[in-house]
Amino acid sequence: MARIIYDALAEIVGKEYVSDRAEELFLYSRDPGTMDPKKPDYVVLPKSVEEVQAILHLANRERIPVVPLGGGLVLSGLSRPLKGGIVLDMKRMNRILDVNEKSRYVVVEAGCSQGMLQAYLNRNYPHLKHSIPDSPPSATIAGNILIHGSGHMSQATGFHSEMLNGLEVVLPTGEVCKIGSCSTTPYWFSRAPLPDLAGLFLGWHGTTGVVTKLAIKLYPNPAKKDVMMFLTENPDYMPDIISKVTGTEMAEDLNVSASQLPDYMEGLQLSLIYVTANTIEEIDFKKRTIRETLRSYINQKEGGFMFVPTIAKGRFIETPLREMTKFADSKKGGGFEYVGAIMPIELFPEAYRKGLEIAAKYETPYSMAVRIIGRAHCMMFAYAYAFNRADDNDRKKAQRALHESNIAALELGGIPWKAEEPAQKLILERMDPETSRLMNRIRAALDPNGIMNPGNWEVK
């Protein structure tokens, strides 16, 4: 039977783009995070919507699970095939199809990476940019949007899913469906004013269909960019500081880092406030406004801006930040995962102290990173753990620390982002039963044979 399915897949995509070889199944069974490997039966790389449709038809016929995969960098194991089946690697569908300069959006295929779009815009439309997450450039646009990712403009513009203008999706049963203005006009300008069906695919971890195209918003790319670094030593101040800075409407991005490494930063909170502008006068005005909004902390000597000369700012201004990868490999062995809990700003102090407590318990240096979302409507509070993938005890220790962080986040009143399978269960246990029942009904209606990424968001 396996051979028949393999041949059928090879018939659809060509035999160069299907594999059941042990080494490839090994690679596709895991991501750089802590989750246990789950081996697929086949790996397939489609090139077109029609090929995706044909694969889904086959999967329905044969009742084979299908797991869509972007860059494979989600870290929480969401593209591991929990019940085997086909991993649908979308990387060959990576074209940039249209840039609308005036309405500022771009239409891309689902396998288009962050780095590809960034390079393309830099080369062809340097006055435009998209919001870039601090993941490696091989992360896909689609993957990040569909997990409600965030990035370098999220303070100003919200979750990346809020920057989505429209989708083309192959439904689990094989029909191609367009979502947003592109369903009705040739343009991909907006999800409004139609009934917003994008929610059927956002945050569902590939359990409701296979996204093949999407449009995202682009933004002006001002010529000048600067970063201000504000240092404090009391987490209780942070909600007010975040509120004050975002209240100025001057910061494009606002992150807070609190890490035990390097050791001279222990116990301190470093707020990185990013400012962009078209002129020196504009950027000076913005920086001055932000500075003055924090004046009371400066005057009381409780917080201050670090003097950082331009020559030293480059590594803080680049997108994505390579500094993140340094921490990710701090234990060597390339293992890295974090609980990025989405929570209200006022929970910062408690979340911070919980992070210290868990890291101490697991005898690992604490590392927390916070990205402010949408003018402080909420934040992504990340508890990060690096581990050595070659040391299974180290991986399992990080896994336990992450699970405890997930529980802590939920108990505080937050929700783990891109939750691992065990964390999904924790969320569902706390979810309003009518909400989880609705999720179940939607999923059953869209995917009657239960082929899409089974094992995720499973509601009993």
Place this chain on the structure above:
Amino acid sequence: MYQLKFDENVCASCATHDCLTRCQYIKLDIEQAKEERRKILLGEDSRVLSECATCYACEEYCPYGNHPFYQIVELQEARGIHPAPKPIEKQQVRMLAPEGKMDYRELSAPVIDMCAFGMFEKFSIQGKLFDGVSTISGNDIFCNLMYLHFAKNSVIKERLPKAVDNIRKYYVEKNKLAEVVCFHDECYATFKSWAPAFGVEVPFKPVHFFEFLLREMRERKGEIRQLPMRVAYQRPCSNRLIPETQPLVDELFELVGAERVQRKYDRENALCCGAVIMTHGRDDLAEDIRKRNIDDMKEAGATACVFNCPYCLVALGEAVAQEGMMPLLMSDLCRLALGEQLKGWGE
């Protein structure tokens, strides 16, 4: 253990009050200066302690060499005054802490002490002037003088004797060095001013970087091409502690044919680069100083600004360049005169 040699009687009997009346950042007339001096001598609260910009200039203004600035820092620390926000102070004190990683190294003279700023080597210790030199650097030989800006004499007292001993033990004695060239003005000032003021012995001969440059340039006199440049000189805070080195600047300019422009904020009236004052959170003052300083350079017709201190260069260099003046370290100026290409700081 290390006590400042400050004579209260000398201070009390001083008729000039130059340390306070000449201060460029706290405006005091003679009567106000007398009152603040009285408070300082009695150990009472004085606005001087909280308003001091830590520019070090009063060390130079004192006609008796009585160390008024070091005394201010002692009093600030004793009274728990923090010129900079406390988290910044903590981070800065920790960041340059000794690492205990000293080891013997074979060196060939001349040896240049880069202090904790080894990162400047690839930009500044380049070209024929530095053929055959050895460099030393690192937190373990850091002079720590910058903590004067944070009211932390205690940190200098704790770390400097060990740093001096490290230089002696691991480098000077092992390699039979007759002298150590101080790349950073601040190191030389530490060894020649702060250390004797607090009774820390320096068992080697420090040489100012400009003296080293003068020697090397004189040896290459025949290669020097006169530079038709009008140069503004940015004198750093540390140079207030060693004003005897000021003539070296004029000698170097003369040697390369550069004209030091006459301007308001030079020599004893020099203004701070602004970096420390920004670190203190006094941004309006820092911006005002930077603007006045750069405007003064422009009005004097400078085409370049020569820095002594590398930190001043990174703090003020970009703003100077935006106004059309070339920012240079003194060693860069010398290299230009020798016909060498400079490596860009942005590379």
